Amino acid sequence: xxxxxxxxxxxxxxxxxxxxxxxxxxxxxxxxxxxxxxxxxxxxxxxxxxxxxxxxxxxxxxxxxxxxxxxxxxxxxxxxxxxxxxxxxxxxxxxxxxxxxxxxxxxxxxxxxxxxxxxxxxxxxxxxxxxxxxxxxxxxxxxxxxxxxxxxxxxxxxxxxx
Numbered sequence: 001x002x003x004x005x006x007x008x009x010x011x012x013x014x015x016x017x018x019x020x021x022x023x024x025x026x027x028x029x030x031x032x033x034x035x036x037x038x039x040x041x042x043x044x045x046x047x048x049x050x051x052x053x054x055x056x057x058x059x060x061x062x063x064x065x066x067x068x069x070x071x072x073x074x075x076x077x078x079x080x081x082x083x084x085x086x087x088x089x090x091x092x093x094x095x096x097x098x099x100x101x102x103x104x105x106x107x108x109x110x111x112x113x114x115x116x117x118x119x120x121x122x123x124x125x126x127x128x129x130x131x132x133x134x135x136x137x138x139x140x141x142x143x144x145x146x147x148x149x150x151x152x153x154x155x156x157x158x159x160x161x162x
Contacts, residue, residue: 035104039112042081042129043119046093053123058096065118066098069111075099085126104134 045053053061066074077097085091102108116128 036101037104037108038133039100039102040131041098041100041112041115042079042131043096043098044081044083044091044093044125044128045095045123046091048124052094057123061119061122062098066115069115070100070102070108083129 043053043058045058047053062074062076075098077099079095079097080092081095082090082092112130116130119125119128
């Protein structure tokens with residue numbers, strides 16, 4: 001892995017302020033056989049007019065829209081974010097980050113688009129930030145065989161255990 005690739009991974013991890021989380025539950029010792037993608041969806045909670053998507057409303061959205069499409073599991077983080085809106089104004093708001101580990105299939109791409117579209121419509125949102133990690137994602141469900149090729153040259157690897 002190149003230094004640029006490592007830097008990009010570190011930058012992405014810091015920018016999202018989230019830890020990798022295990023969300024794809026299958027009854028296999030390793031999910032390495034699948035082509036997996038880590039998909040992070042950032043849902044802003046401010047609503048035009050000064051209102052905010054409540055915890056209850058967001059959970060209802062998860063239960064009714066996200067879970068039916070990805071029933072194997074997901075992880076939700078509370079976050080605070082900021083962005084420039086379409087007028088160039090800096091917006092600061094509370095957010096929810098949903099992390100999914102999903103198979104790389106056209107159906108799952110459609111599901112992600114449906115989730116984003118539903119949230120934008122239901123809560124009058126300008127956008128939902130999507131971050132996807134397609135690069136050599138390795139997920140393990142036990143402490144068996146190494147997922148990574150080890151060498152005598154030290155490398156930076158982030159490993160989060162849940």
